[in-house]
Amino acid sequence: MASGKQTKYIVVSGGVISGIGKGIIASSTGLLLKTLGLTVTSIKIDPYLNIDAGTLSPLDHGEVFVLDDGGEVDLDLGNYERYLNVMLTRDNNITTGKIYREVIEKERRGDYLGKTVQVVPHITNGIQDWVERVGRTPTSANGRTPDVCIVELGGTVGDIESAPFIEAMRQFQFRVGHDNFCLIHVSLVPVVGAVGEQKTKPTQASVRDLRGLGLSPDILACRSAHPLEDGIREKLGMFCQVSPQQVFSVHDCESLYHIPILLRQQGIVDVLTDRLKLAQLSIPAEIAAEGDTLWAQWREFARRRARDLEKTTIAIVGKYTYLADSYISVVKGLEHAGLNVNRQVKISWVEASNLEEATMQKDPLKYHEAWQHLCAADGILVPGGFGERGFEGMVLAAKWAREHRVPYLGICLGLQVAVIELARNVCGKTNAHSAEFRENCEMPAVIFMPEIDRTTMGGTMRLGSRPTRFQDSAAARSSKIRKLYGGVDEVHERHRHRYEVNPDLVEELEAAGLHFVGRDSETGERMEILEMANHPYFVAAQYHPEYLTRPLNPSPPFLGLLLAASGQLDGYLAGEELTHGTDAKLKL
Structure with missing residues (x-):
């Protein structure tokens, strides 16, 4: 991306249940953008108070992933590194503890000049500043400023501990502008009853909660055991105020390596290109060619898995x-x-x-x-x-x-x-x-x-x-x-x-x-x-x-x-x- 241009931000949130697969959706989306020749980085937001994941039990929170700079972080950053083939730093993992520590240290230094320090605006501004700082930091992959920064918002919409981050992202969309902010909401479409009917009410309720907090999803990624049935896309689009083309079925498939292929087949690249005006970005020819090679290699790898x-x-x-x-x-x-x-x-x-x-x-x-x-x-x-x-x-x-x-x-x-x-x-x-x-x-x-x-x-x-x-x-x-x-x-x-x-x-x-x-x-x-x-x-x-x-x-x-x-x-x-x-x- 040329100097002075605005990084694009894709925020991935989750609803209905935790552990729904936001990290894989975020990683897969980043991979697909890389196949276009874009430079991509990512951030994981964890709403817990720990400074980092280093003292968490693997049985409680899963693996502690370690970065080159010694950062002990959430396992999703491992997914990002593997899918995007980049080296991330401890700054790519934001926790409530990190944000509060930074704000309190500023308060102790007198940076706020006697003002009352509050969640809004000081904590929310701290979150936005951190996200924007990482989004403008050149990546290890090619030394270029990221074209796109993918931000995974940990937890589930409605969680008390996630509230400051939701509010920060609500404000952030206006800070960076409409064409530079896209929200992907990952939700569950369960099957209830002996007839095996897919139910949309949990997703509708989740989106309603999200909209009540000031964020409207641009893309719905619907997790389900089977592909979405006829009419489900239209129903979700109508009640969640998105077009059916912005509703994606992320159903169980042979392996997680097929998720990028599944999303691309359903047209997510076209939706993102249109929503974020990606076609206006200037991409060097050699990097665009690397993207084509990456996609061919990924498809071969997924094929071998099957x-x-x-x-x-x-x-x-x-x-x-x-x-x-x-x-x-x-x-x-x-x-x-x-x-x-x-x-x-x-x-x-x-x-x-x-x-x-x-x-x-x-x-x-x-x-x-x-x-x-x-x-x-x-x-x-x-x-x-x-x-x-x-x-x-x-x-x-x-x-x-x-x-x-x-x-x-x-x-x-x-x-x-x-x-x-x-x-x-x-x-x-x-x-x-x-x-x-x-x-x-x-x-x-x-x-x-x-x-x-x-x-x-x-x-x-x-x-x-x-x-x-x-x-x-x-x-x-x-x-x-x-x-x-x-x-x-x-x-x-x-x-x-x-x-x-x-x-x-x-x-x-x-x-x-x-x-x-x-x-x-x-x-x-x-x-x-x-x-x-x-x-x-x-x-x-x-x-x-x-x-x-x-x-x-x-x-x-x-x-x-x-x-x-x-x-x-x-x-x-x-x-x-x-x-x-x-x-x-x-x-x-």
């Missing part, structure tokens, strides 16, 4: 398995890697504590089912987590993978688990443990990082993008994980941890066959990547590679796990083609 690919089973051994959103980036990392190696990933969720002897005593059925899932898996993944619950079960899973030569990927805690398992069962240090769970243990294989603040919880871990350097050793030069990274000397990945491998044990662990092929670039004393010798694939990372996975560019550690679990890793590293499992062959 094919009947050979299945590969991966057991995720974790402690938050009752809520899949707790590991949403891990799931996406597996899915992206699987589709890029022509395999459909079947995830077998294994609650780590169910592998332990204590569960055998209390609930033998759960114990045997957990072990059955673990033993039947083609690969094992142990993700990150906090707290001691399930830790010993993870150690048992790592032991099974090592002894039975099952491909293994450990992430953060999963690396520490692998270290403790080897120290106990190969190096003979049976009392090896983590200082996180046994602060004064005799043999701390994992220790507290010396520079970390013990007095507060929020934002005090080792966070964000840090460099990891592959070592100049025979093990590192021949390592599979280094080859999967393209043979580079250094990688930048995102971290989120307070504990690290005890450097005093490294020499003994390496003598036992556990090679630390990657260490931190700053000191060389932090163990970042381990790989076991004489194993099909036993890799673990202290960082979180799942945060950088992309549909069209899967994370190398996940790629290696899927290749090894499907028996294709050695061939892939030798430059062979990847097989479909039946007739076709595709080159990655």
